[in-house]
Amino acid sequence: MNAVSAQPLGRDRRWRRWAQREVSLASLAAFRVLFGAVLLVGTLRFLGRGWIEKQYVEPTFFFKYWGFSFIEVWSPTGLYLHFSAMALCAALICLGLFYRVATVGFTLLFAYAELMDVTNYLNHYMLVIWLCLLLCVSPAHGMWSLDAWRAPRLRRHTVPLFLLVTFRAQVAVVYLYAAWAKVGADWLLHGQPLDIWLSSRSDMWLVGPLFTLPATPLVMSWAGFLYDATIVLWLSIPRTRPVAYLVVLGFHGFTGALFDIGMFPGIMSVATLLFFSPSWPLRFVPHRAPPTTNPRRPAWLAPLLMGFLLVQVLLPARHVLYGGDVLWHEQGMRYAWKVMVREKAGSVTYRVVARDGHRTWHVAPTDYLTWRQANEMSGQPDLILQLGQHIAWDFARRGRGDVAVYVDALVSLNGRAAARLIDPGVDLTTVTDGIARHAWILPAPASPPLGG
Amino acid sequence: MKFSLLPLVAMVGVTAACPKSTGQEPEPEVAFSRSQLLENLADGVFVPTYQGFVDASGVLVDRARTYAAATGDARAAARADAQTAFLDAHAVWQRADLYQVGPAAPSYRPGGQNIRDEIYSFHDGVNPCAVDQQLVANEFGAAGYFDQRLIPTKGLDALEYVLFYDGADNQCPPPATINTSGAWAALTPAELGTRRERYAEALSQHLHTQAQRLVQAWSPEGDDFRKEFLARGETFSSERDALDAAFAALYYLELFTKDRKLSVPIGLHVDCAAAPCPEFAESLWSAASTRHIEQNLIAFRDAFSGNGGYGWSDALVAEGAEELATRMTSHLDAAIALVNAETRSVDELVRSDPEQAQRIYEAVKAVTDDLKSQFITVLNLSVPDEGAGDND
Numbered sequence: 036m037n038a039v040s041a042q043p044l045g046r047d048r049r050w051r052r053w054a055q056r057e058v059s060l061a062s063l064a065a066f067r068v069l070f071g072a073v074l075l076v077g078t079l080r081f082l083g084r085g086w087i088e089k090q091y092v093e094p095t096f097f098f099k100y101w102g103f104s105f106i107e108v109w110s111p112t113g114l115y116l117h118f119s120a121m122a123l124c125a126a127l128i129c130l131g132l133f134y135r136v137a138t139v140g141f142t143l144l145f146a147y148a149e150l151m152d153v154t155n156y157l158n159h160y161m162l163v164i165w166l167c168l169l170l171c172v173s174p175a176h177g178m179w180s181l182d183a184w185r186a187p188r189l190r191r192h193t194v195p196l197f198l199l200v201t202f203r204a205q206v207a208v209v210y211l212y213a214a215w216a217k218v219g220a221d222w223l224l225h226g227q228p229l230d231i232w233l234s235s236r237s238d239m240w241l242v243g244p245l246f247t248l249p250a251t252p253l254v255m256s257w258a259g260f261l262y263d264a265t266i267v268l269w270l271s272i273p274r275t276r277p278v279a280y281l282v283v284l285g286f287h288g289f290t291g292a293l294f295d296i297g298m299f300p301g302i303m304s305v306a307t308l309l310f311f312s313p314s315w316p317l318r319f320v321p322h323r324a325p326p327t328t329n330p331r332r333p334a335w336l337a338p339l340l341m342g343f344l345l346v347q348v349l350l351p352a353r354h355v356l357y358g359g360d361v362l363w364h365e366q367g368m369r370y371a372w373k374v375m376v377r378e379k380a381g382s383v384t385y386r387v388v389a390r391d392g393h394r395t396w397h398v399a400p401t402d403y404l405t406w407r408q409a410n411e412m413s414g415q416p417d418l419i420l421q422l423g424q425h426i427a428w429d430f431a432r433r434g435r436g437d438v439a440v441y442v443d444a445l446v447s448l449n450g451r452a453a454a455r456l457i458d459p460g461v462d463l464t465t466v467t468d469g470i471a472r473h474a475w476i477l478p479a480p481a482s483p484p485l486g487g
Numbered sequence: 488m489k490f491s492l493l494p495l496v497a498m499v500g501v502t503a504a505c506p507k508s509t510g511q512e513p514e515p516e517v518a519f520s521r522s523q524l525l526e527n528l529a530d531g532v533f534v535p536t537y538q539g540f541v542d543a544s545g546v547l548v549d550r551a552r553t554y555a556a557a558t559g560d561a562r563a564a565a566r567a568d569a570q571t572a573f574l575d576a577h578a579v580w581q582r583a584d585l586y587q588v589g590p591a592a593p594s595y596r597p598g599g600q601n602i603r604d605e606i607y608s609f610h611d612g613v614n615p616c617a618v619d620q621q622l623v624a625n626e627f628g629a630a631g632y633f634d635q636r637l638i639p640t641k642g643l644d645a646l647e648y649v650l651f652y653d654g655a656d657n658q659c660p661p662p663a664t665i666n667t668s669g670a671w672a673a674l675t676p677a678e679l680g681t682r683r684e685r686y687a688e689a690l691s692q693h694l695h696t697q698a699q700r701l702v703q704a705w706s707p708e709g710d711d712f713r714k715e716f717l718a719r720g721e722t723f724s725s726e727r728d729a730l731d732a733a734f735a736a737l738y739y740l741e742l743f744t745k746d747r748k749l750s751v752p753i754g755l756h757v758d759c760a761a762a763p764c765p766e767f768a769e770s771l772w773s774a775a776s777t778r779h780i781e782q783n784l785i786a787f788r789d790a791f792s793g794n795g796g797y798g799w800s801d802a803l804v805a806e807g808a809e810e811l812a813t814r815m816t817s818h819l820d821a822a823i824a825l826v827n828a829e830t831r832s833v834d835e836l837v838r839s840d841p842e843q844a845q846r847i848y849e850a851v852k853a854v855t856d857d858l859k860s861q862f863i864t865v866l867n868l869s870v871p872d873e874g875a876g877d878n879d
Contacts, residue, residue: 157879228864231867297877397750410869413860448864485806485807
């Protein structure tokens with residue numbers, strides 16, 4: 036009995052020893068520098084393209100995240116200060132100056148910016164937040180940083196392997212859940228929505244004509260799926276890693292040229308470098324480490340990271356609890372790495388009915404939203420609900436009396452004929468948003484997508 | 488990596504060699520391309536319609552000139568001729584109004600020069616009081632006069648007012664200067680008539696000039712917007728951007744025809760305080776609002792069908808969405824037939840037969856519902872003024 040029970044205990048110890056051993060900090064420090072640069076470029080790009088105006092100043096109504104309705108949008112001056120502070124924090128992260136304040140500051144500022152309006156949600160913004168949270172608890176400024184230069188006590192050259200593994204796991208979660216999101220008839224059997232997207236890019240230089248070949252969408256769909264499903268494996272095997280990284284660069288470079296996916300290619304190209312040996316940057320930038328290291332490792336770090344990983348694994352999978360087609364009902368769609376898997380558009384008209392029956396109004400979402408917001412909203416039931424309830428509030432505020440709000444939401448998913456997304460007989464003012472399954476969302480159409 | 492890439496490469500080779508259909512019958516060659524759609528929209532739909540307005544506004548200038556010169560018994564007939572020429576020209580513009588692409592479009596759109604607002608300003612619209620003030624000022628005979636004037640005093644809607652309204656009163660409130668100063672009251676009926684005729688003559692000429700400017704803007708001899716529309720460059724960096732601009736123009740049917748010309752007068756729109764609101768109908772002076780809606784629908788159908796060349800429906804068919812193309816055509820035809828059979832203007836309809844007005848609204852909505860949903864997803868288009876932003 037003793038011999039039998041001793042074996043798993045030994046394995047556990049070996050695993051713990053493996054995870055807790057100290058490895059070079061160089062990889063994480065290089066990630067800090069490069070990721071900080073990506074964040075800086077991304078923030079300056081946002082400022083430079085006038086997106087503060089478009090996304091935060093022009094709208095008069097903002098969609099709230101469930102549980103974060105207290106988040107308010109700053110004044111225009113406040114917004115520019117907010118994003119300027121973000122840029123400053125990103126630069127400080129890159130330089131490794133006042134690193135702890137900068138990482139926490141950037142994380143809070145970035146998260147706040149994203150929480151101001153749901154229509155600006157992007158999967159890779161979520162990834163930025165998760166990676167920033169990991170940086171907050173990482174000593175990535177221990178080398179190649181101005182902090183290490185100015186304060187010797189902050190210098191360090193090693194990091195526990197489990198910290199590096201957590202970063203890798205975060206990247207792996209993104210890829211693997213992105214692969215899972217592609218498992219479905221639309222993507223793997225019909226090549227949708229890639230077929231739709233590629234058809235509209237047939238004038239692209241050099242590769243455009245290839246997009247008109249009938250087989251291209253399906254081939255690319257499968258290639259994308261196989262890439263997402265296996266790239267972590269290839270990056271994890273030393274022998275295949277260099278070629279795999281070239282594939283990473285090729286894949287993200289290509290998709291970056293093909294689609295408007297902003298900083299996502301840069302983020303993934305930098306993040307996947309973490310799969311290389313922890314000391315890989317030392318081959319390019321020699322660094323003299325002290326003869327001994329004295330790792331400082333807070334006791335709370337390992338349990339915290341375990342909890343973090345648990346969230347990463349469970350949160351994106353929650354859509355299975357809702358059943359149905361998540362691309363249609365969207366419950367469990369966010370924070371789930373369902374990256375570029377749907378093309379959705381809808382015609383949404385609110386029918387506002389005075390409760391005393393004296394009048395009916397038809398309200399277009401653009402009466403309250405910018406075109407960009409209206410377009411994002413049109414396929415997302417919780418946002419349609421939010422606006423419906425806001426319309427009721429606004430009617431009361433304007434003295435139009437107590438109203439019931441119904442919606443005709445005709446939505447097309449991946450080129451299908453438009454179908455009703457929401458029960459037109461449900462008064463949206465009587466519905467409460469939450470994480471429970473919404474009965475007021477109608478089932479997805481059973482028909483195949485375009486071309487099916 | 489060899490193990491992972493080899494099957495992929497093989498799959499690419501094998502599947503690329505396969506025909507599109509796996510069925511027994513080989514599919515016919517699809518000759519359609521999106522660049523052909525753009526080319527035909529420019530050459531077969533937009534520019535011919537603009538040119539049609541040049542011709543119609545030229546006739547209008549002649550008739551308005553004749554009207555201004557007419558005296559005695561000839562005035563009534565000359566006025567009727569000018570009104571007919573106006574309605575003909577306005578009908579053509581109601582089609583061109585749907586083609587606000589490039590120079591006709593607002594300046595915030597690619598290639599936009601605001602020419603449309605010079606020609607027609609519904610729904611922000613004409614201000615008849617401002618026109619009356621110009622009649623009192625009596626300076627509109629000067630060359631380039633309308634180039635310096637604000638939108639509310641010019642355009643087809645202003646012309647409609649001076650051609651169709653012959654009352655002795657004005658549209659300004661009592662406290663307006665032309666009333667308090669006695670300047671309006673000092674105008675004799677004959678002088679007021681003469682000024683209206685001369686205003687119509689001068690404004691017709693301005694509209695004709697703007698129409699020529701629009702055609703010129705598309706022409707190789709002018710700004711050559713056609714070249715910008717069809718080739719990639721500063722204005723449109725991709726074929727998709729140009730298609731988005733043409734698609735944005737189709738939204739007229741939703742934003743103007745459905746939401747402004749019908750929804751507001753019917754009282755479905757919040758801008759109507761107490762339903763119905765016939766006073767918000769289009770073309771109240773000439774009572775041509777129903778005909779305008781018909782022309783809007785016809786213009787949409789021309790762009791959709793291609794008017795003898797490649798149209799949006801061909802793009803849908805090329806993407807495998809024949810059913811959508813057929814359904815939208817059917818909805819368009821039904822809407823046009825419904826409006827064509829209606830002799831009453833919209834303001835009359837909402838007063839006397841609101842159910843019929845609602846039926847027309849629903850018929851137009853049937854078209855725009857498809858436009859805003861499946862049409863967008865099949866062709867991967869961007870909604871108008873969506874603005875830049877990232878996706879993932």
